[in-house]
Amino acid sequence: MKSLVPKVLHPVGGRAMLDHAIDAAEALGCERVVVVVGAHSPEVRAHVEKRLGAAAIAVQDPPLGTGHAVRAAETALAGFAGEVIITYGDVPLLKARDIEAAFGGGEGVTVVGFEARDPTGYGRLLIDADGGLEAIVEHKEASPDQLKITACNSGVMAAPARLLFELLAEVRNDNAKGEYYLTDVVALARERAAPTRTVMADEDAVMGVNAQSELAAAEALFQKVRREDLLAAGVTMAAPDTVHVSWDTEIGGGTTVEPYVVFGPGVKIAAGARIRAFSHLEGATVAAGAEVGPYARLRPGADLGEGARVGNFVEVKNVRMAAGAKANHLAYLGDGDVGAKANIGAGTIFCNYDGFFKHRTTVGEGAFVGSNSSLVAPVSIGAGAMVGSGSVITKDVAPGDLALARGQQTAKPGWAAKFMDMMRAKKAAKT
Structure with missing residues (x-):
């Protein structure tokens, strides 16, 4: 963002992007909301503490990838037996209605995808004939045929808490970046015959913000939707x-x-x-x-x-x-x-x-x-x-x-005319 403000605290519609993400979770009726923050961003931590309290914070230190970030929340979710949905603090347009279908996937993993207008750079969703999710293939690792796929990964994922953290414990970091990727849980789930599926959302809803130009684009989309709502309301x-x-x-x-x-x-x-x-x-x-x-x-x-x-x-x-x-x-x-x-x-x-x-x-x-x-x-x-x-x-x-609280007005008859005549004469003498 090239800004003194942490990325997720940049506003869209006058509200921090992170707050939009929390709003979506609360609108879903989530029993708990946990925000994973980095040790490098005390402003973000303070923002979350003010809104949700310290118990809602999990710290990822050092940052070792998206899978590692989710594992950082495991302690905060200790004893929780329900489903977990993973969203992002830099996706400000995501609403509860866009992701509620991700719940109810049974003892399996659900990935929220979208049909990309331009899929360049996105991970592709390999969906089988029965609608199951076979794998997520990163753009740089995709074959020519896979690059033609327009169904892409939004990064939003849901799974039962127990299954999710079991799978994350199996994720390895033997890749070029040395990071633990959240997307690896799909293949791990299939290895143990757990169901994997995808639900689709609108591309604009899952738009991420990583630069000022993208922040401006998100703001424009936000404004367009809100204006349409107001017009429809009369x-x-x-x-x-x-x-x-x-x-x-x-x-x-x-x-x-x-x-x-x-x-x-x-x-x-x-x-x-x-x-x-x-x-x-x-x-x-x-x-x-x-x-x-x-x-x-x-x-x-x-x-x-x-x-x-x-x-x-x-x-x-x-x-x-x-x-x-x-x-x-x-x-x-x-x-x-x-x-x-x-x-x-x-x-x-x-x-x-x-x-x-x-x-x-x-x-x-x-x-x-x-x-x-x-x-x-x-x-x-x-x-x-x-x-x-x-x-x-x-x-x-x-x-x-x-x-009345002002000076009393007085008049001096002829004073202005005499003064102006005198000043004109002085000016004429100098020229």
């Missing part, structure tokens, strides 16, 4: 290819999403909202009938009530805007509450940070905050109160009051 998108969603994006039917909108993780949009062009949302909730953008940014904790409006170049972070509240232009609202039908004027700033701590601003129901106002938190604007344009508010404003 979301209107005039230019869906320009809309970027995340793994957990929720958008209700009847919502309109204009071009070039980005949904980061944690966004929930209710039915009938409108998200206008070039807006960016993350960790935000938008209620029915609310409108966002164009060119708006909703950060984590932004919560817009029914009919609320956040307009051009407005940023909202950790603020609840009640029904009908609006901030239509050029504002920053950070850490606070805005009451129903309150109006936040253009250029308003919630001054929420004092250099050390964050503080909250409260704007009451029906309040009106004039343009270019700074509300220095912690501060409260009462229901129905007004703040005059250009004010810097540092004290609470009682309900129904008008607050």
Whole structure:
């Protein structure tokens, strides 16, 4: 990947590839999930511990091949009598539905395969007339006839735990790389007359990621599927290819999403909202009938009530805007509450940070905050109160009051004309 980030922690749809793999295992209803990690990657180990706990980790040290990696999980699965399925942390598009057929293979080994558009480089599946899996032949070892086979090995495999670890104990590393290959268990199973079979999955579902170009391709496939799901659910998108969603994006039917909108993780949009062009949302909730953008940014904790409006170049972070509240232009609202039908004027700033701590601003129901106002938190604007344009508010404003906090305007008759005449004369003298 040529990156400081470990491969399996690179995101697809705003979620680490490893988490997608764990999601698939959990969706299958697996009783246990074990993640085999290398000693060289403490970031991956920490990631797994945070999600699943230390008991879910098995360490492969040193790395001696895929078969050796699976054997590293044997202790973690001690006493487990069920079936084991082996998946990969760099296969982010694999879903439970793609691999559930691998279970139920009896006292044998099941390999998940796929029909490759271009089989170059993949191990070929040699399938007999009865549908049994005879062997897996690596590309470099395949005969000319075997190279014509398009049924390829995904690497995903299932078998009863007892059988799996018995076979792995028999795998040898007498090969060019000196590694223990997981694929060898197929031939070993056949030697003891254990059934071997294959089930097929879609090629895109078992796509592995080993380079930035492949990560981009996986992201494109992920986006395509999620957009199609949203369109099928009744979301209107005039230019869906320009809309970027995340793994957990929720958008209700009847919502309109204009071009070039980005949904980061944690966004929930209710039915009938409108998200206008070039807006960016993350960790935000938008209620029915609310409108966002164009060119708006909703950060984590932004919560817009029914009919609320956040307009051009407005940023909202950790603020609840009640029904009908609006901030239509050029504002920053950070850490606070805005009451129903309150109006936040253009250029308003919630001054929420004092250099050390964050503080909250409260704007009451029906309040009106004039343009270019700074509300220095912690501060409260009462229901129905007004703040005059250009004010810097540092004290609470009682309900129904008008607050003015700006320098008094004065006028000096004729001063500007005299000044300009003087300056023009000076400029003319120099030329």
